[in-house]
Amino acid sequence: xxxxxxxxxxxxxxxxxxxxxxxxxxxxxxxxxxxxxxxxxxxxxxxxxxxxxxxxxxxxxxxxxxxxxxxxxxxxxxxxxxxxxxxxxxxxxxxxxxxxxxxxxxxxxxxxxxxxxxxxxxxxxxxxxxxxxxxxxxxxxxxxxxxxxxxxxxxxxxxxxxxxxxxxxxxxxxxxxxxxxxxxxxxxxxxxxxxxxxxxxxxxxxxxxxxxxxxxxxxxxxxxxxxxxxxxxxxxxxxxxxxxxxxxxxxxxxxxxxxxxxxxxxxxxxxxxxxxxxxxxxxxxxxxxxxxxxxxxxxxxxxxxxx
Amino acid sequence: xxxxxxxxxxxxxxxxxxxxxxxxxxxxxxxxxxxxxxxxxxxxxxxxxxxxxxxxxxxxxxxxxxxxxxxxxxxxxxxxxxxxxxxxxxxxxxxxxxxxxxxxxxxxxxxxxxxxxxxxxxxxxxxxxxxxxxxxxxxxxxxxxxxxxxxxxxxxxxxxxxxxxxxxxxxxxxxxxxxxxxxxxxxxxxxxxxxxxxxxxxxxxxxxxxxxx
Ligand SMILES: Nc1ncnc2c1ncn2[C@@H]1O[C@H](COP(=O)(O)OP(=O)(O)O)[C@@H](O)[C@H]1O
Ligand SMILES: [Mg+2]
Numbered sequence: 001x002x003x004x005x006x007x008x009x010x011x012x013x014x015x016x017x018x019x020x021x022x023x024x025x026x027x028x029x030x031x032x033x034x035x036x037x038x039x040x041x042x043x044x045x046x047x048x049x050x051x052x053x054x055x056x057x058x059x060x061x062x063x064x065x066x067x068x069x070x071x072x073x074x075x076x077x078x079x080x081x082x083x084x085x086x087x088x089x090x091x092x093x094x095x096x097x098x099x100x101x102x103x104x105x106x107x108x109x110x111x112x113x114x115x116x117x118x119x120x121x122x123x124x125x126x127x128x129x130x131x132x133x134x135x136x137x138x139x140x141x142x143x144x145x146x147x148x149x150x151x152x153x154x155x156x157x158x159x160x161x162x163x164x165x166x167x168x169x170x171x172x173x174x175x176x177x178x179x180x181x182x183x184x185x186x187x188x189x190x191x192x193x194x195x196x197x198x199x200x201x202x203x204x205x206x207x208x209x210x211x212x213x214x215x216x217x218x219x220x221x222x223x224x225x226x227x228x229x230x231x232x233x234x235x236x237x238x239x240x241x242x243x244x245x246x247x248x249x250x251x252x253x254x255x256x257x258x259x260x261x262x263x264x265x266x267x268x269x270x271x272x273x274x275x276x277x278x279x280x281x282x283x284x285x286x287x288x289x290x291x292x293x294x295x296x297x298x299x300x301x302x303x304x305x306x307x
Numbered sequence: 308x309x310x311x312x313x314x315x316x317x318x319x320x321x322x323x324x325x326x327x328x329x330x331x332x333x334x335x336x337x338x339x340x341x342x343x344x345x346x347x348x349x350x351x352x353x354x355x356x357x358x359x360x361x362x363x364x365x366x367x368x369x370x371x372x373x374x375x376x377x378x379x380x381x382x383x384x385x386x387x388x389x390x391x392x393x394x395x396x397x398x399x400x401x402x403x404x405x406x407x408x409x410x411x412x413x414x415x416x417x418x419x420x421x422x423x424x425x426x427x428x429x430x431x432x433x434x435x436x437x438x439x440x441x442x443x444x445x446x447x448x449x450x451x452x453x454x455x456x457x458x459x460x461x462x463x464x465x466x467x468x469x470x471x472x473x474x475x476x477x478x479x480x481x482x483x484x485x486x487x488x489x490x491x492x493x494x495x496x497x498x499x500x501x502x503x504x505x506x507x508x509x510x511x512x513x514x515x516x517x518x519x520x
Contacts, residue, residue: 151352194311201308212309238342238349241322245312246353 004110004117004136005293008160009143010152012123015225016142018263018273019286020120021049025274026290028082032115035074035083039132040122041097044087050077051270058086062108063101070108078272083114097128106135123152125159134164138219140254144226145235157247161193161215162186168214174207193248220251223289227256254289258282316391317369317382325383325396329374336370372492377470381495389491420467421503427459428505437506446514448482454504455480469499476500484519 007020017040024036038046038058047055055075061067074083097105109117119136121129133139139160143153166182169175181199190196193215201208222243224236232238236253243251258281266273274283310319318325321335342349343362354362372378386392440454455465462480466473475496478486487493494512501511 145348147348147351150348154353192311194309197309198311209308216309232348234341235348238347242342242349242353245315249309 002112002115002117003138004119005138005140006119006121006133006136007140007142008121008129008133008156009141009149010123010125010154010156011143011149014142014144014149014153015257016123017046017049017120018267019140019142019223019225019257020118021046021272022274022283022286023290023293024082024116024118025050025079025272026286027116027118027294028079030290030294031081032294033081033083034116034118035085035112035114036118036120037085037109037112038087038120039129040120041087041090041128043122044090046084046120047086047088048270049267049272050079050082050084051272052077052084054088055084055086058089059105060087060089063090063097063105070105071113074112102128102131106131109135125156127163130159130163131167133160134167137217138221140221140223142223142225143239145224145228145231150239154243154247157220157243158190158193161248162190162196164215164218165193165196165211168211172207178203192246215248216250218248218250221254222251223254223257225257226259227285228259254292255285257285257289316386317373318392320365320369321373323373325392327373332370332373336366336374339366368489375470381499382492385491385495420464424458424460424464424468424503425505431458437504441506441510441514444514445518446511447518448478448480448515451500451504451511451515452480454506458504460504465500465503468503469496471496471499479515482519487519490516 005023007016007023009016017038020036024034028034036046036050038044040046041059047053052075057067057073057075059070059073061073062070067073070085074085076082077084109119117136119132121133123129141153141157143149162182166175169178169182178199182196185195185199197208197212197215200211220243222236222240224239233256236256240251240253260273260277260280260282262277262280263273263282266276274286277283318327321327321332321339323331323335327335340363341347343359343366345359350359372382383392383396387394387396437454440457441450455462462473462476465471465476469476474486475488477483478488479493479496479500488496494516497512497515498508501508
């Protein structure tokens, strides 16, 4: 079964691309067919993290119809089973995609012929970023333990919910009915997506529940990157608890990823960090996540319980 | 339907089960303080100062009620009555508890005051008295105070029996709306107050709420 993960979080530099690349590499090493899609249009850099030069084809070739299938522009990488769809050649203009182009990209991504499709997103909360993030039912939020990064991540999370609700209402031809009320609430920087849902439920309980269900269908995981010893080790769990209580109950904690100086050094030298330093804490953190995602951990737990 | 944080009851607020032990209550309290305290990174940017204060005071209340056996029972009762918690909640926890071999001194003191109050009420033939004093469908804190005083019962004795803090009792008797506890406790406090004076809890609760609203 195809699984799509989007990797976002409000702030630039929190390590979204590093995490996306690393998870992609490790999943590929587990024998899965993986494609990384660089959706940070205008500032893409996944290729660098994979030790590649600027690619000669990518998303642009699909948008300008040089390639008829998005899968055709997936590049091989030095890691077997791992592919990259780059967007380096998408000029800055394409960062403001036409709506129809965006839809075309979105539906093409959903049907890419791979086991795992990982979407690396840019910073900020513009509509393109949110819409790309929402391609996946499973979203990862990457933050660092800095207050500003956490703040931006909360803002991004809220924007994702608001966008999801808006798109779903539009799809159900109900947007105009609620537009004003929801706009009013979101202008006042709404506290929780539940406030929005409650508006719908108050007006029409049955339909409201349907939308509640829709939001509940999203599955979000938090990753705390650049983790250092002096940070409270419960921070990740605490953040998830806060998200579940104050935003929407769809979050779980995927884990900490330790800070390591050598990440920067390897990016600079176009080395793949995971390959160069496989026995670091950082890599072992990432490996645990992948085990968790592929269900291996549950498997070994089950074995333990049975013994 | 997903409950909003603002609507959480004390168990949900501390994220513990209805039959959590006092140890669990204490742990949960510490855990929640760590999340919501002023400099917590997890909620740093999420709340205004006022919102944070409100949440912290609610956590404080939750702890104070749930850690106190008597208060917790009264609170549980209210949850059950409000249909928020399953009605086997009360008996379920009772069953888990060991049967005490002897009464604690606190329980004895409690019984003593109760006996004293009962005696006073008997001596005064309070039935007629209260009937005239609590006429009408609105009952003020002053009415309650009058009844209590005419029965010769001290506020302290009510505290002994109900374990409702004297400040809360005083607020009730003064109709001090600003300092009254939230409605859900107020109701349980009024019930306990009424029962201590052998008044009809329902009449008192209804009359009092009507008078202040
Ligand atoms: N765990 C880590 N330890 C040390 N440096 C890291 C770590 N994760 C990311 N970095 C560094 O942070 C910088 C930003 O990472 P990047 O993945 O490009 O962030 P984003 O995609 O969120 O903007 C990179 O230069 C990378 O070297
Ligand atoms: Mg990036």
